[in-house]
């Protein structure tokens with residue numbers, strides 16, 4: 246995803262950490278396999294009537310297990326009330342307190358699949374946002390990131406418990422409904438309402454499970470690599486919207502060719518009311534409603550969200566501190582798309598801008614990319630996860646070379662698709678493919694905060710340069726530094742030195758007298774000159 250504005254997203258901050266506090270314990274007890282969600286929406290009220298069939302297996306047997314579902318609160322009247330819960334047609338006891346449903350299973354066995362039918366209703370506090378769009382039309386859009394899904398359906402709201410999902414959406418017949426997966430059925434129920442049945446074939450995390458119900462104009466723009474691509478926009482500005490998302494096929498192709506097979510059954514780009522700039526919901530990406538302009542100005546946003554289909558949605562981070570495996574990847578793979586289609590200069594300009602952003606951010610916030618302390622997940626949508634994560638991949642690509650980098654990326658994706666990975670899992674794949682020890686690299690750039698801040702002095706003598714590079718920051722880094730040695734006649738040569746000490750002299754041979762030295766001429770190092 247891409248935030249619209251940090252201040253805007255922070256404004257919406259609420260208790261995101263509560264529901265995940267005990268997820269580790271819960272994941273050791275149960276594994277959710279499938280959600281079957283029947284949901285009725287209408288125009289007379291924001292209340293939804295729903296039935297969730299949650300299929301799961303027990304890993305351990307306890308007297309009860311817990312799902313997340315936001316309670317109805319007496320002040321706002323919003324939240325969900327559960328009517329009944331059945332385990333394979335047998336009524337079971339439950340409590341619903343503090344946004345947790347605690348269910349007492351009947352005679353469960355480990356490894357056997359049980360389905361819990363949960364009938365509930367209420368006005369979603371969040372997660373499924375029911376509002377009017379910029380044209381004044383009523384819309385219903387899921388917007389779950391990071392863990393807002395349990396505002397509208399019972400689930401384990403954590404990215405590491407993936408499941409397949411299907412939706413039976415009943416809505417007034419002038420609306421269209423989109424959701425993850427493929428359209429199994431679209432039927433008229435009576436002369437006023439329609440049923441849409443969407444279903445996924447592969448497991449996805451709750452953060453990217455959504456439905457969207459609105460008046461849409463839909464354009465099917467054909468298939469690429471057997472993936473149908475479509476655009477869903479508000480009818481009032483459909484020509485502009487169709488034009489804006491017309492680049493999706495080209496972007497999709499680029500990633501399929503370089504990363505691997507597309508993980509889902511369709512790609513739909515959807516104008517929506519998401520609070521984010523773009524939200525990468527699996528197979529149907531939601532974009533902020535003002536993004537439609539008719540001027541193709543959001544190609545990088547579209548590329549970012551499409552890259553997430555592989556990284557974030559299919560190969561997902563195992564836990565929130567590893568979110569750079571989503572956001573850093575989506576940011577850097579967008580840059581690689583830009584490099585291919587907009588050229589080297591556009592690519593290098595992005596890298597330079599991102600490097601400046603990282604340097605400025607560090608002046609305010611000194612946390613490492615892998616941030617295990619922040620529990621307000623919205624705050625992880627920061628420069629470390631996006632720009633610095635992208636820069637780590639860029640340096641890794643320079644470290645390994647293009648061939649091993651791409652081979653490693655493809656191997657990582659194949660190993661962790663439809664699953665979850667940690668940063669160590671990623672490191673191990675890249676190390677195995679390249680035959681390099683990457684412990685120091687991953688440790689210094691991801692687990693430690695900061696970056697090299699370099700001071701230098703040099704003298705020329707007898708076709709040699711003696712240069713002293715000093716690392717002025719607290720934590721020492723180990724990295725190659727390229728130098729552009731500029732001769733008196735304006736010609737130049739590139740030499741590289743390895744920096745690992747606080748301050749050490751290097752003797753660099755040259756082919757003539759030097760008048761100037763430039764650091765990192767090819768934009769390969771995340772550093773700050775002093």
Ligand SMILES: [Zn+2]
Nearest residue numbers: 246247572575
């Ligand atoms: Zn993103």
